[in-house]
Amino acid sequence: MKITRSDLEELDNRDPLNQYRSEFNIPEDILYFDGNSLGALPSATVHRVNEVILNEWGSNLINSWNSSGWYTLSETIGNKIAKLIGADDGEVVCVDGTGLNINKVHAVALKMRKNRKVILMEETGFPTDAYITQGLIDQLEQGHIIRFIKKDEILDAITDEVALVSLTQVHYKTGHLFDMKTITQKAHAAGALVVWDLSHSAGVLPIELNKCNVDFAVGCTYKFLNGGPGSPGYLYVSKRHQGKQIQPLTGWWSHKKPFAFEQNYRPKNDIGQFLSGTQPIIALAAAEVGIDMVLRADIALIRGKSIELGGIFIRLIQEHLIDYDLDIVTPRNGADRGSQISLSSPNGFAIIQALKEVGVIGDFRSPDNMRFGFAPLYTRYTDLWDAVKKLQVIMENDTWRAERFNNPIDVT
Amino acid sequence: MKITRSDLEELDNRDPLNQYRSEFNIPEDILYFDGNSLGALPSATVHRVNEVILNEWGSNLINSWNSSGWYTLSETIGNKIAKLIGADDGEVVCVDGTGLNINKVHAVALKMRKNRKVILMEETGFPTDAYITQGLIDQLEQGHIIRFIKKDEILDAITDEVALVSLTQVHYKTGHLFDMKTITQKAHAAGALVVWDLSHSAGVLPIELNKCNVDFAVGCTYKFLNGGPGSPGYLYVSKRHQGKQIQPLTGWWSHKKPFAFEQNYRPKNDIGQFLSGTQPIIALAAAEVGIDMVLRADIALIRGKSIELGGIFIRLIQEHLIDYDLDIVTPRNGADRGSQISLSSPNGFAIIQALKEVGVIGDFRSPDNMRFGFAPLYTRYTDLWDAVKKLQVIMENDTWRAERFNNPIDVT
Missing domain, CATH: 3.90.1150.10 (Aspartate Aminotransferase, domain 1)
Incomplete structure (x- = not known):
């Protein structure tokens, strides 16, 4: 029939x-x-954005950094995203873009595996994940390489040379769903860390980062989270990895006391260290509406x-x-x-x-x-x-x- | 009286x-x-943002990347900012945040002066400029140092050890206006490069980057350009420095052909290489309105x-x-x-x-x-x-x- x-x-x-x-x-x-x-x-985004512009910006002006929660909006929204991806409060921030967030977590992961030089990526994965990593590798000048692997050969390719397995959970072109749990387990068994890009999976399937013991994750909010064109990305860092290695884009929002205006950098020792600079509040507020709706469903x-x-x-x-x-x-x-x-x-x-x-x-x-x-x-x-x-x-x-x-x- | x-x-x-x-x-x-x-x-920002949300995003959806000029918005707005700061078309992009842009131009400037290790900054300058530079220095592990200098001792401190003089044109705390022309000249005479942070000067005083022969500049759009809370930053790279060294945050928007989805990074050879990933369009569109108004005055x-x-x-x-x-x-x-x-x-x-x-x-x-x-x-x-x-x-x-x-x- x-x-x-x-x-x-x-x-x-x-x-x-x-x-x-x-x-x-x-x-x-x-x-x-x-x-x-x-x-x-x-x-609801239309209403919310007008509220942010007219009331929070237009009427309350600079005071809104405190009174409208602008200053903590990256963390507030991060905690909401956490619920969608199986993370805890204080493990996610909504900030910058996916690529920049990959730069941050890859930089940290490579510091955590100083003696290993191989980053495994799937050979046809979303290019920006590889591009940004190539930029990082060139900057580090420590002999790292990306080893591009076919989807079906990933598990076998996870050897003790591998510092980092960095994959997109759902392939942007083919729609293949990768096995987060098995790959993460295999990586950990080999002493490697994992980074999962959730751009094509968050909001559309259950994700269990903590149950899968994932180390790091990133994603964007403008696809199935309906956050608006180019809305900010997010990143997840497992609590067990926070406060150890410093992500290198050390803007003032990642400083222990931004408004002390000290001369020297001192890192926050929690997920806040993965922030960098001032965030586009209107874009964040728009993104929050889409995330709230997915949370209700x-x-x-x-x-x-x-x-x-x-x-x-x-x-x-x-x-x-x-x-x-x-x-x-x-x-x-x-x-x-x-x-x-x-x-x-x-x-x-x-x-x-x-x-x-x-x-x-x-x-x-x-x-x-x-x-x-x-x-x-x-x-x-x-x-x-x-x-x-x-x-x-x-x-x-x-x-x-x-x-x-x-x-x-x-x-x- | x-x-x-x-x-x-x-x-x-x-x-x-x-x-x-x-x-x-x-x-x-x-x-x-x-x-x-x-x-x-x-x-006018209220009207414009509603237009972007309702018409460009809501009605035209993904097509707006082409039909509403989203894809080139960073360059379009950059060219407008260029007129405010004495730069030419193709020398400015409106992108990311000020701190991230400092990271990009400092990384490039240090590559251009491989044998010099000193970065001069004013000792009480806006901290994020120093913080982000300290993060870069730690990442490079090449022995760079920031030498913090008193305002009145800057010219004397520009020696042939100095790779880079990085200053804010108007001091965020005191309001002091630094002498862009003289400092830039002295830096060049000593073989150093200059980076000017225009955050507190753009839109409120005449700036002549090209007449002063400036190498790089950055700034934000949410102060005197009235772009909205946390609106995107911008950066300027003199034409003579474009297409030579690669800024390291090599997201797909900085790739020669982003939509070819190639496996390996190939840089754009113009100001576009200083882009990184997808930008928050609503925030950019809001920023443009403020910039347009300053341009009219x-x-x-x-x-x-x-x-x-x-x-x-x-x-x-x-x-x-x-x-x-x-x-x-x-x-x-x-x-x-x-x-x-x-x-x-x-x-x-x-x-x-x-x-x-x-x-x-x-x-x-x-x-x-x-x-x-x-x-x-x-x-x-x-x-x-x-x-x-x-x-x-x-x-x-x-x-x-x-x-x-x-x-x-x-x-x-």
Whole structure:
């Protein structure tokens, strides 16, 4: 039996998360499958940002650093994120960007394993994680190397040369979910530390950093946490590693007493040492709204719906697009993937542009990867049907071949 | 002849900048003298931020990276800041925070002077500039040192050991204006490079980086540029130094082709290499509004009014508060100071708190510094009178001695 649109309407009606969609401002004529890149706008964000601007900044001005909690906002939001990723109070700060946070935790991890020079990363992981590490390695001039490993060879590659295993929990291109617990265990058994990038997993599946005994983690808030374009990142440092090695971007917010204005640096000895300078308060406040909404929802329901959305999308592709050369590169088994399905096609770039023109928003990752992300708080089951039918029309008519879909753009 | 309030009313009426005040949302019951710490809210910012959130994020979603210019916003705003600081297009980006930007330019400058190990800084300069440099030095492990110098001994201290002279153009505590041209010349003559922190000068006095042949500069946008709490910083790299040494925070936005998702880092060879990761777009957009307003105003008029405000404030202090132990630590000569007057008093902390209670907002910098900043776009001449009279009442009645003004607060 093929899936019908009414089957999906039925699922939408029964969906225990379906009240959340009304809390977002999503245009009616858009089918949005890019929440894995930029989450949608929570309506409450509009109100909150206006409150911050008009009342906290406009009326209370400089006093708001104390009276509106600006000064501790990175920690306040960090403690909320902690609940989403299985960390404790005082283990997470919301600060800077993901890449800068990787720089901080990698720098600290390498100091903790002075005699080891190898950093393991997955060979096709999100490039900025590697780029920022290459910058750090060049700066340290201590002979560190990144060893790029195939996904299936990671466990075997964890030897006693390895200082650090640094991986993204959900692969940005393929949607593969890595086994945090097993890899972390293996790393620790070999005397290595682990850093997990949660950018594509936080908010969309249960994460248990402390239960997995993870050392460090980073992530961003603008994907499934709906924090807004370029909203601040976060980082996690296990309590057992705090107060030992100093992260090197030692701005005044990481100082023991910032407002003592001392001449010499003295580190905070807790998670606050992983702050650096003054943070963009409006952006932080916007991010907090998205995080609050995910906290209200049941993460088990989110994960269940996410897996179901992915499974149905795969079936619809198989049932309606079997004639076209669209390979499904994401694991068929729901437990092995995050909240996206990726299709590969040599014409992927143009197909994604053609879809945009008919209101279906996915994205493209070079060289051939079309990504469709599912955000259980606002993606409807029927959206899958409607998108696949539009994709079918594009494929049947070769619409994507038009020149206007084949012009390069800056951000894909 | 003592100054009278009607003299000041007359000055307000004749002030060619007086139309700008109506473009800010400033509470009627506040006399705000802390624009040197957090600038006031431009009304246009409210509109612009709502447009970014509702239209660009809410409606256009991920497409806005291209269609709303998000992807190039750091450069777009950087080019606007360039006009305020005497730089050219392609020499400034608005990105990250001041401290992180110091890290980047110091790292590059030290690479350019491999054989020199001394960084000169003024001994009482803004601490984060030194803290972040100490973090960099510790990370490099190449034997660099910061040599802290008294203001008047800087020129003599520039020897051929010096790699880098790193100074704030206007001193955050005292308001002293440093001689950018002479110090830069002396540094270059000795083979050293210069970094100027413009945080307390940009937007309030004419700055000529290129005419002074400056190498690098950094600054923040939340003071006299009215960009909002914690709004992004900026950095300037002279064209002649671009494309040579790599700044080490090598996130994907500094990569030659970010959306090629290559495995290995390849630097941009222009100012874009000084970007790092994804930027907080809402915060950038808010900052742009404040910068646009300063660009519309005549910087010569701003500087003229700024000096006059400072001079009148000093006279009012002398005419009304001579009996109290309030030392004026800012230069009396207008050409030697930025846009603040600082008074020192062992009771400074409590006096500033007592002033806040009657609606006069200055701030306190440990151990004894009371700062009063003047923002010519919104500070009125009569504000000076009204503030000094309120201060006089507090001093006459010893109001500041009350316990409620002597409790510690986080952010001073």
